[in-house]
Amino acid sequence: MTTVTSSGRARVSLVGETDIRIERDFDARKDLVYRAVTDPELIRRWWNAKRGEVTVCEVDLRVGGRWRYVMVTTDGMEVGFHGTILELIPGEKVVQTELYEMPGLAEEDATVNTMELLERDGRTTMTVLQHCRTAEIREAILQSGMEAGMQDAYDLLEEVARSLD
Numbered sequence: 001m002t003t004v005t006s007s008g009r010a011r012v013s014l015v016g017e018t019d020i021r022i023e024r025d026f027d028a029r030k031d032l033v034y035r036a037v038t039d040p041e042l043i044r045r046w047w048n049a050k051r052g053e054v055t056v057c058e059v060d061l062r063v064g065g066r067w068r069y070v071m072v073t074t075d076g077m078e079v080g081f082h083g084t085i086l087e088l089i090p091g092e093k094v095v096q097t098e099l100y101e102m103p104g105l106a107e108e109d110a111t112v113n114t115m116e117l118l119e120r121d122g123r124t125t126m127t128v129l130q131h132c133r134t135a136e137i138r139e140a141i142l143q144s145g146m147e148a149g150m151q152d153a154y155d156l157l158e159e160v161a162r163s164l165d
Contacts, residue, residue: 005141008151018138020130023153028161030119033126034091036161037115043069046156049149056080059129067096083110092117109137124161143152 001021002014010024026033035041040057048054048071055078057069068082082099087095099110112131117124134137 004147008155010147010151010154012147012150014138017135018132020132020138020141021049022126022128022130024038024152026126026154026158028123028124028163028165029157030117030124031091032119032161032164033124033157034117035164036157037126038094042160042164045154045160047071049109049153049156051149051152052079060090061085061088070101084144089115109133111137111141 004014009013010022012022013021015021028036036046038059038061038062040059043059044054044057047057047069052071052073053091054069054070054071056068058069058078059065063085065085066082067085068080070078081098082101083097083099085094085096089119093114093116095112095114097107097110099105099107111133114129114131116127118127119125130141132141
């Protein structure tokens with residue numbers, strides 16, 4: 001495993017040829033972090049990473065359910081992602097596909113993201129393993145600037161989760 005984090009509190013590591021592992025500690029209970037990552041009204045408050053406005057946030061929180069988030073950035077670009085929930089353990093784990101909505105990408109290019117939450121002493125560690133179909137897809141994600149946006153989004157996620165207490 002190679003650590004590639006450049007900034008922020010989330011730790012980003014490369015696993016094998018195709019996976020990205022993200023780990024972030026939150027100063028909030030697990031139930032609050034889970035609510036903040038699954039409730040559409042709460043997702044709207046952090047997913048934009050202060051880079052625009054979330055215009056679509058749909059979550060059908062069940063196995064087989066679909067989700068979709070769209071943001072219009074401050075410079076007017078529309079950014080969308082969607083996927084399907086593959087596995088769900090309420091309060092603990094969500095496995096879902098994720099596809100960036102851009103020309104040239106097909107459903108088979110979607111990553112499979114496994115998010116797990118673990119609480120210790122009122123603090124929560126969130127671990128996300130993002131499995132990419134190919135090394136090229138992983139490299140494209142890493143080169144997209146995803147880390148900076150993810151770091152800012154997770155800072156906002158912590159604020160949202162803490163506000164629920």
